[in-house]
Amino acid sequence: MSGLFELELPWWELVLRGAAVYVAMLVLVRLSGKRTVGEFTPFDLVLVVLLGESVGGALIGEDMSLPGGLIVAAVLIGLNWLVGFLSARLPLLDRIVEGQPVLVARDGEVFRDVLRRESISMAEFEAGMRAAGCPGVDEIQVAVLEPNGHISVIRRGSR
Structure with missing residues (x-):
């Protein structure tokens, strides 16, 4: 023992x-x-x-x-x-x-090179959009990849 x-x-x-x-x-x-x-x-x-x-x-x-x-x-x-x-x-x-948040989309434009650099697939980005209740890319005012890996989406006109 x-x-x-x-x-x-x-x-x-x-x-x-x-x-x-x-x-x-x-x-x-x-x-x-x-x-x-x-x-x-x-x-x-x-x-x-x-x-x-x-x-x-x-x-x-x-x-x-x-x-x-x-x-x-x-x-x-x-x-x-x-x-x-x-x-x-x-x-x-x-x-x-x-880490710091990273801008991944603005005014309906998705920054695919940034997604690629951050190893985020378009499918994962779209899942983040759906989770935020955003029906389409054209509805995005700003989308940010947060330091915790989640994607925050602010829709146009949602202030």
Whole structure:
């Protein structure tokens, strides 16, 4: 029973591993674009599960102990809280972590090159239009891809 509570790695290595993997995953997810953090498709869900599995070993290394897992979990939760806390107070960090809205259509014109750059298909854009109750592209005053991956549509004459 004592093996369950004994660390196989020094505690500080678990903290460093957790911090390094958290930062690396945050950067990778941020670089992958807004679509990753919006609504999940089945492909996105598979990716998230596989990402979790792929970094599991990097987080805990050889340490399969209960305290080792709890240390890494505490580091991840603490870092997540810290990033949220600092993002709420530092606009530059918020823009880096969360991103900024992107204009994808204006006055009935869809910017297909922007959609392509953001990895948004026309079908996804049209679904965003329908969700906003916009029957057609010609009804769009402004459409914005939000940092969370959702598409906000303002219809003409809706002020």
